[in-house]
Amino acid sequence: MLQVWRGTDRYRGGDEAAGIDTRHAFSFSGFYDPDNVGFGQLVACNEERLAPGAGFPEHPHRDVEIVTWVVEGELEHIDSTGRTSRVRAGDVQRMGAGSGVRHIERNAGSGPLCFVQMWLVPGSFGSGTDGQSGSREPEYEVVHGIADGTPFAVPHTEAMMHVRRLADGERTAVPDAAWVYVHVVRGVAEIGSGPADEDEASPGGAERERLSAGDAARITDARDLEARGAGGPVEMLMWEMQAEPGYG
Template identity: 60%
Template sequence: MIQLRRGQGRHRGGDAGAGIETLHAFSFGGFYDPQNVRFGSLAACNEERLRPGAGFAEHAHRDMEIVTWVLDGELTHEDSAGHTETVRPGDVAHLSAGTGIRHVERNAGPAPLTFLQMWLLPAAPGGPPSYEVVRGIADGTPLAVERAAAVLHLRRLRAGERTALPDAPWVYVHVARGTVRIGTEPALAEPGDAARIAGCEDLDLTAREPAEALVWEMQAAA
């Protein structure tokens, strides 16, 4: 079953006075919809927009897998484990909070910053925290998030190009750029749109124009 959710239907949050705008695909923070808490092990897919100088002050996480994809600009990450990294378009960052970690995220660059941040629930709590950045990840290269029994696939497609979606109990497709068709669905998916596919089997993704999509393959609901 394919459920296509439009980007314009996401909940708008953030702090306009601090230069932060957030679009929430799931219940998050003060926004709660009991019918939209998570899909598979994915508990959040936030699009964050930060003006230069804006950011999130130091805050804590635990028992959460957080994957970040930058669309435009540069994201600076600093954490209590001593990591300081700048994440740019084409890089993917993975924070495994484990037993607990504190971090700061900010736009230290001169241009507006837009990034996607996706939170997954681990199958079991605990474990040591960790942080890694994969630089310039290639199209089709999978990123395994083992604690959440999930794999992220990046798909960059030329106009008219088709790619198979993974067969899995839960597949989540977020369109970052361009326009795509999912399976034989009549409606096209555009930037900000997402498809939730339960029991994905023998489906593909076709680009109507050059496109970029983030595809989550999930084996557990956490």
């Protein structure tokens, strides 16, 4: 089943006076919808827009894997383990909160900053590498300039992110998986199966869905699907997930 969630229907958050505009795909912070709390192991997909100098003061996380994709600008990260970094467009950042970590995120550049931040619940919630709840030390990594098509596996989960950049009319396979989440970062894409002719439906009667920047597709039991650029360059983040969160 393929369900489209439009970017215009995201929950709006942030602090306009502080230069922060946040758009939530799932229940988050002060927004709660019992029918929209996550998909597979993904429990947050936030589009963040920060004005120069704006940011999030030091705050805590634990038992969550946080993956950040910078769309435009420069993101500064500082955390309680002493790590600092500058993350730029095309870079992917992962912070494994483990037993607990505090961090600061802010716009370190002179222009606007836009990034997509995605949170995943580990496959075994609260478990460390030694099997003791909450015992895993925080982890951090940045991949600079990740290449198109390079899979990014998230440790402690059964999730993998694929970066896809397509020209107009170019196609790529959607991963076969129990749960697939596709977020369109920029451009326009079509997702479906079968012929690319706009007048034809996909086999089985399922028509292709057209997604613009900010839109997302949530697909369960994905099989034999493809995505194609539909009018200029398109950039997508595809999450391939084989499990839901585990608690224990």
